[in-house]
Amino acid sequence: MVDTTERRPRMQGVLERIAEARRGDSSESLAAAFLLVATLLALGWANSPWGWTYDAFWHGRIAITIGGTGIDLDLQHWVNDGLMALFFFVIGLEVKRELAIGELRDRSQAAVPLAAAIAGLAIPAVLFLLLNPSGEEAAAWGVVISTDTAFLLGALAVIGPGRAERLRIFLLTLAVADDVGALAIIALVYTDELHPIPLVVAIVGLAMVWQLRRLQVWRGGAYLVVSLVTWVALHESGVHATLAGVLIALLLPVYPPKRREVEQAAELTRRFRQSPNPEYAREARLGLDRAVSVNERLMRLYQPYTAFIIVPLFALANAGVALDGPTLAAAARSPLTWGIVLGLVVGKFVGITGATAIAVRLRPGGLAPGLTMPQVAGGAALSGIGFTISLFIVDLALAGSPALADEARVGVLVASALALVFGAVVFRVGARLSPQPEGPSRDLLRPVDPRRDHIRGPVDAPLTIVEYADFECPFCGKATGGIRQVREHFGDQLRYVFRHFPLDDYHPDARQAAEFAEAAAGQGRFWDAHDRLFAHADELDVDSLRRHAEALGLDADRLEEDLRDGDEANRVVDDEIDARTSELPGTPTFYLGVAGQPPRRLEGPHDAATLIAELERLRASESV
Incomplete structure (x- = not known):
């Protein structure tokens, strides 16, 4: 194999080493830790004696203009509309991969978590609207629909049960379906007005991405240029620009490596080993890239950036609500705040647990071997941590009312903290009601199935x-x-x-x-x-x-x-x-x-x- 690590930018190498040094739950815990630290820094900054600088800094404007036209946004919205497009791009890559070759490919296995995800979207929204049936607050019902996958998996790694890999897969599948629903709602509900000409340009850009895929273009540079044009056009069209990332990701090809291309990459690598020179090194590197789908390469490239830089930066830019007396008093009396808490903490738990129980009753054997309803209930409680996309939708739904936006942010923070504690309690109670044997069980976990085995x-x-x-x-x-x-x-x-x-x-x-x-x-x-x-x-x-x-x-x-x-x-x-x-x-x-x-x-x-x-x-x- 050719080691191309030294040829990457130094920051990318550092981020990849952070991600690679920890596998499975550890990397998720680390990403959640970065996000938590950024949230605490935002709160500390906003509530410090220099708290006035928080809004002043994030609302400072930056304009990029070419020939008299351009984009003029404050720094917070450059993060929310610009950098978060890359976050949603990675989500789209994950969704596409799961649909093509992952857990969602087998619809029968995904049926129970899909049903749970749908209920986990609908029930929280209904509970929120019970407390906020009308007015400006009602527009914020989307705040309670989505789960923060990074916090969810990080919390699961810390307080979840041992030997819970099936629960992790269940929650990941659920989170992917949850993300699809949340993104669809952002596109359909939180778009203000449409400008047809930029929208047509964005559609042409998406068509060009599809054409590049059809022509089997495998280099990321071509996709990058078209994607930037599409993002700008979608931003100017009135549709939220972050959706450009999702739509482009869903168009990119994903497939397991092709044997012919793997063999070609091996031959190029062998030539480089026999005669090391810059030309053979370049050919070997390109051959290795060509053997892997664009989807997998880009997900590998951008995941460290989104997990350890972009999402924490988003939290730093959006979680800084001033927790002074008037704000907390207003939040304590606010149906908006309590609607968010009710929707996330109670709605997610009831929706996911209830839908799973009904699905399992209607379809015995729907839960994977080793996965129990007490474990699902604990995961459902943790799913009330709706941090990143919840704060994102607060900015969309309540942009014209800073006071209501602060009440909503307090609700998101309180709900996320309560969901974490609630999850820990449910896992502990579940362990007592359905104790696992000490040490590994000697019984066969998955019964013999002639249709499968x-x-x-x-x-x-x-x-x-x-x-x-x-x-x-x-x-x-x-x-x-x-x-x-x-x-x-x-x-x-x-x-x-x-x-x-x-x-x-x-x-x-x-x-x-x-x-x-x-x-x-x-x-x-x-x-x-x-x-x-x-x-x-x-x-x-x-x-x-x-x-x-x-x-x-x-x-x-x-x-x-x-x-x-x-x-x-x-x-x-x-x-x-x-x-x-x-x-x-x-x-x-x-x-x-x-x-x-x-x-x-x-x-x-x-x-x-x-x-x-x-x-x-x-x-x-x-x-x-």
Whole structure:
């Protein structure tokens, strides 16, 4: 691989190292910490002896003019309308990715969080309007519709339950749908007047982005120029300019890397290693970029900026409400303030929890394995943290009334604090009402499902072995011989179930081998691929997998298309999350069961003699 880190701007390198140094929940906690610090700084600044400088600074005007025409905004609105367009652009990239190759691709899996998101948008708005049915305050109903994803995931990492990866995925899916609803409402409700000529220019700009995509233009520079023109045109049209970011993001292509382009990038990299020079370095870098979709590259590029600079800067520019006696007294009496608190704290909790409970009752099995209703309730309570987009809509809905805007901001701050405390309480109460066993449970987390699982033997056999394995794991390869002996011993009385648990830190090719096996399953050849991959566990690189496909007689074009659509990768990740949630110690791990009882994890040796003895014991205990 070519290390291009030094060629990036220094700030980008610093931000990427911040993001890369922490994985999963840690990066989300760090982003939430940046946002919290910025909020506290804004409040401290606005309530300090120099508080008058806060408004003076953010309301200082900056104009950019060319030939007598241009844009004249105060500094706060350059942040809100300009920089936040990049924030909404990243949201749009995430939405597009989830719709194309992520959690929202499988509508059946996304059905419950989608239903919860819709209720989490509607119920808060209804509760808000009960207290503010008319007048200028009623226009602020959009303040209560959206959840702050950064604060939500950061809070979940700190106060959420352990082994809650399924809850995190549920809330992420919900947040994506929540963002779509919030953005649609901003576009439809908070647009004042339309100017047709700039709007036509913006539409032409969006059409040009679509044309660039159709022509398979992969460099970001072309998209950047068109995007800037589109942003200016949309701003001048009267539609909120931040929506330019969302619309452009939804038009950009997203796809898993294409095999041909990956191989070309590898060849260019090999040439550079053999003969290091600037020309080969440039070609290798461009080849690597070309292999990854524009969506993924831009999301990777801009996420650190939005998480650690733009969103905290937005908080610094918008959260600075003066918490003096008159302001707090007005807020305490204000239906606007209490409507926001009611909508966010109560509405989000009731809407998300209630819709999830109804959806699960109508569709049993709608919740992912390991995800419980007490966990959903805790996540729903935390969803009342509606900070970033809530403050954003305050500025749109109440721009003409500074006093009401301050009351609304107080409501957002109070609601976010209450939602955090409420979430912690709900998680604690849920843990007492539905206590989790200390340490990992020995029961199989996800029941065997013939529609989903890969099964050898009769699907209704009375005895079951479930194995979590890794195609590159030498112990798993040896275990396959033992499984063969066990199957020969029990015959049609046994069903064997294989699930994936690729250990990336130890076996770099295991994941692509697992995805290859899933793609082979699409051609009815999973077990053929399974046997061959274990027989050649030291030959799982891309070239070797191509040879395995030829040896198995697989349709190469269909195989590549299936690998690119993301379903195979999602299927492997699904098994992997189950394994991590169950805190499996490694591979291979076996679960043994008998009809009528959930399979339980086998502790200790897993040779053929031990497996046969344990299954015989289970069968004997069942017959008694």
